Amino acid sequence: MKRINACFIMLAVVLISACSSGEDDLSGVQDIPGLGGDTWVPGSLDKWLHDTMTVPYNIEVKYKWDQFEFDVTKTLVPPREEVVMPAIRAIKKVWIDTYISEAGSLFFKKYSPKFFVLSGSASWNDNGTITLGTAEGGRKVVMYLLNDFRTKDMPGYSKGDSATVKQIFHVIEHEFGHILHQTIMYPVEFKKICAGYYTGNWNNISDWEANRDGFVTAYAMSNENDDFVEMVSIMLIEGRAGFDRIVAAIPDGISDNGSTKAQAVDRLRQKEAMVVSYFKTSYGIDFYSLQSKTRKAIEELLY
Known part of the structure; x- marks a missing residue:
């Protein structure tokens, strides 16, 4: 706050100096949108x-x-x-x-x-x-x-646009998930499922690579809170069948972090169960029913 106040004071000094010089004719200058004019x-x-x-x-x-x-x-x-x-x-x-x-x-x-x-x-x-x-x-x-x-009802729509639209819904569900868990915290056991795998380097990891360590997206690897709300968001917008496809697509072999396919699948299924339980116990919401309705609404808009 002190830095902000100092900047405003400096700006005021500059403006006063400029106005007092009498050298600039500002009579033809139009108001700048967003600054009050x-x-x-x-x-x-x-x-x-x-x-x-x-x-x-x-x-x-x-x-x-x-x-x-x-x-x-x-x-x-x-x-x-x-x-x-x-x-x-x-x-x-x-x-x-x-x-x-x-x-x-x-x-x-x-x-x-x-x-x-x-x-x-x-x-x-x-x-x-x-x-x-x-x-x-x-x-x-x-x-x-x-x-x-x-x-699909807008001019110029193609199936390729569906990813952008789903991304907007993804953001809304993600941010609303934060509001919900900040009101009632999810079980602490959730944080233990992928303990040791969170990283600030998530932006250099693909979703496919993140899946191999038991994360639904790469951004979920950034911290436990975003891991939780990414699960909520992806499960809602992709639907139950879509989430199952993500889990099923994890390849055999060992990830760069040493995770097996079985471990990755188990982590994702544990998280899924915790999300479903959290919505029921914290807010009385049948998550699978909400998931079905959300996915149906998306499909009616895009397909």
Whole structure:
């Protein structure tokens, strides 16, 4: 906080000096969007978002550009307005409606984040990875890559677009999983299943390689909490049959970390059982039923 205050003080000094010099004519300079000079009249999209998300669920969706909702060091673009409604409609179908169907509206309203911020592009990191979503304090979720969102009823859709759409659902389920486990912690035994295999080098590992050590994705290898919510997310978006295929595809042989196929399969099945048990004991949710509904909703959008 001290560094931030110091930067603002320095900036104020520079601005005061520039203004007092009287050398610059700023009469023709237009306001910079996002710095307080831009306004707009709410239109039909704003009303639809208000009626669809804010009124029933108290969720605000912000798609108008505001750089200060993001990391100011990143180069990003705003979402195209024509993708906002289809994306939010799909998110409601896959995430909101399925949870409410399984756990009730009171559960969803209690635990759901209340502020969604949309970016059209991905957020690239210095290590070559991309951030596709973030959550802050269980309240704010930032969604990236909205401009690549296409479902089968949108112009230009191809089956290759399904991976991008599923990735957006993956992010939402992942971040909501964090909110749930931060409210009620998953069993400590989960952390012991792959103890010693977590690594900060996960971005240099493929999902296929991670599977061989008993992780559902490479990102799951980053830490125990992300391991848990990656299990939740992948199990939901891929469905029970899809998760079974991931497990069945683990090859024979020994991984680079010395894991056998049998060990990897056993770890994934232990995690699966713990996720299912956690949802039932912590929130009274039949996970397999939620999983079936989520996968069906995704298939109706994409296939």
